[in-house]
Structure formats: structure tokens, C-alpha cells
Amino acid sequence: PKRAAQFWSRALDYAPRDPGEEDDWIVLVPRDGTPGVQVALDLHLSGTPVQEHPRVHLDLYAGDAADQAAEVERLVALGAERVDWDLYPDDPDFVVLADTEGNRFCVIDTSHS
Missing domain, CATH: 3.10.180.10 (2,3-Dihydroxybiphenyl 1,2-Dioxygenase, domain 1)
Structure with missing residues (x-):
């Protein structure tokens, strides 16, 4: 999901929650780190x-x-x-x-x- 993560990071101004995440699973969160309820974007590889x-x-x-x-x-x-x-x-x-x-x-x- 790295290509999708790069796209959505730039599109939404999000960043990986954990830069060391697995190659098949990346969670993006708002870059500004605003506390409270947030919308996260979870990207993972799928064979479907x-x-x-x-x-x-x-x-x-x-x-x-x-x-x-x-x-x-x-x-x-x-x-x-x-x-x-x-x-x-x-x-x-x-x-x-x-x-x-x-x-x-x-x-x-x-x-x-």
C-alpha cells in the first residue's frame, strides 16, 4: 500500500501513524496531531x-x-x-x-x- 499511502498522505495532508509499519498495512492520521476523535485511513494489501x-x-x-x-x-x-x-x-x-x-x-x- 506504499503508493496509495503516498497519494493519500499528499491528498489529505495525513502522515503514517507509525513510520515503521509493515509493508502490507499502513495507518494514516492527520499530520497536525490534533487530539480527540480523528478519521484515520487504514491501507492494506488485498488480493481481491x-x-x-x-x-x-x-x-x-x-x-x-x-x-x-x-x-x-x-x-x-x-x-x-x-x-x-x-x-x-x-x-x-x-x-x-x-x-x-x-x-x-x-x-x-x-x-x-
């Missing part, structure tokens, strides 16, 4: 294929369409890929991307009505 329509995925929120477009471009520059998804509605408020390992996530325009 990536699900085309996963039941759970990550959503990243952008303030408006311009912020969304800028965030999508930033993430693509970090290694994400745009997904040509077959379930887009006519006027979506989200863009589906895949990380370096093919795991899908969305960037949401929260100003979309």
Missing part, C-alpha cells in the same frame, strides 16, 4: 479485485464548482484518475476519481442545487 460499485467510499467536499474543479485537478496531478462512471445522473454534483490503486472516491460540489 477493486469493486466496480463499492458499498463504502470516501467523499471529499468542495465549497463550489470552481473549488471542485481545482481539487479534482490537484488530485489528478497527485496520481488519481477520472472514472468514466456508468451511474452519473444528468447534472451531478460529484466527480468520481480513483486513487493509485483503483479505489474510487468522489469530490462533491456542496454549492450545487
Whole structure:
């Protein structure tokens, strides 16, 4: 999961919880070390294929369409890929991307009505 860890570390400004973690398991936490409840991202190697329509995925929120477009471009520059998804509605408020390992996530325009 090292490639995915590098991508998500830069995408979310997270860092490995334990820099000496195993090669097949990495936990990323917010870099600023804020105390209290946190969202951690656990990455591990899996022999199963990536699900085309996963039941759970990550959503990243952008303030408006311009912020969304800028965030999508930033993430693509970090290694994400745009997904040509077959379930887009006519006027979506989200863009589906895949990380370096093919795991899908969305960037949401929260100003979309």
C-alpha cells in the first residue's frame, strides 16, 4: 500500500501513524496531531479485485464548482484518475476519481442545487 499511502498522505495532508509499519498495512492520521476523535485511513494489501460499485467510499467536499474543479485537478496531478462512471445522473454534483490503486472516491460540489 506504499503508493496509495503516498497519494493519500499528499491528498489529505495525513502522515503514517507509525513510520515503521509493515509493508502490507499502513495507518494514516492527520499530520497536525490534533487530539480527540480523528478519521484515520487504514491501507492494506488485498488480493481481491477493486469493486466496480463499492458499498463504502470516501467523499471529499468542495465549497463550489470552481473549488471542485481545482481539487479534482490537484488530485489528478497527485496520481488519481477520472472514472468514466456508468451511474452519473444528468447534472451531478460529484466527480468520481480513483486513487493509485483503483479505489474510487468522489469530490462533491456542496454549492450545487
